[in-house]
Amino acid sequence: MRLFIGLAPPADARAAIARERDRLHAQTGGRPSSDANLHLTLAFIGASTPQALQRIRKMLETMPAVPFALTLDCAGDFRRGGIVWLGSSTPAAALLALADAVRAGLAAADVPFDPQPFAPHVTLLRKGQPVREQLAAPISWLVDTLVLYVSESTEAGVQYRPLYQRLLAAR
Structure with a gap:
């Protein structure tokens, strides 16, 4: 199992992200991500065992985290691989804290993850x-769910399937 922990946009934000993907695809070319695969990765775990999966689930169940607003307001690229992405010109402190908490939780649970x-x-x-550009209309959503995904190779290409979801509790 190839695993990662991420954030899934709700339907309205996913549709707005897909429209930006289509607009940028016409401008930059490349191979588009499917609508179903659109997400924001907090930690890439990679190949994992059933024992590690149990530790990951337990860590996610007990990790303190609260909902927060996320805004995507810019497009950019990673030159290696020609990855075109949407991001935040100023990432929310709550997003950075959540990623730190997820990574610290994985380390404490003795689950290896990509240290990038x-x-x-x-x-x-x-x-x-x-x-490199600012979006004319930023895309925002309330992040209220953490998702543990499995990456699966299929005849239609790689698909990301949620294995476990956890609602973030309000304070």
């Missing part, structure tokens, strides 16, 4: 041309 610095983004395209 957290770069909050929603991947829109692969193998696209470079882009």
Whole structure:
């Protein structure tokens, strides 16, 4: 199982992100991410065992976290791989704190994860041309759910399927 922990946009935000993906696809080319795969990764775990899966679920169940607003207001790219993404010009402190808490929880649960610095983004395209711009209409949503995903290879391509979801509690 290839696992990661992320945030899934609700339907209205997902539709707005998909419209930006389509607009940027016309501008930069590349291979678009499917609507169902649009998400923001907090921690990439990769190959995992059933025992590690249980530790991850327990960590997510007990980790303190509260809902917060997330706004995507810019588009950019990672030159390696031609990844075109949406992100925040000023990431919310609550988003950065949640990513830190998830990564600290994984470390405490002895679950290896990709140690690359957290770069909050929603991947829109692969193998696209470079882009840097502010969005005319920022996309916002209330983050109220953490999702543990499994990445599965299918004939239709890679699909991300939720294995576990946890609502964030209000204070």
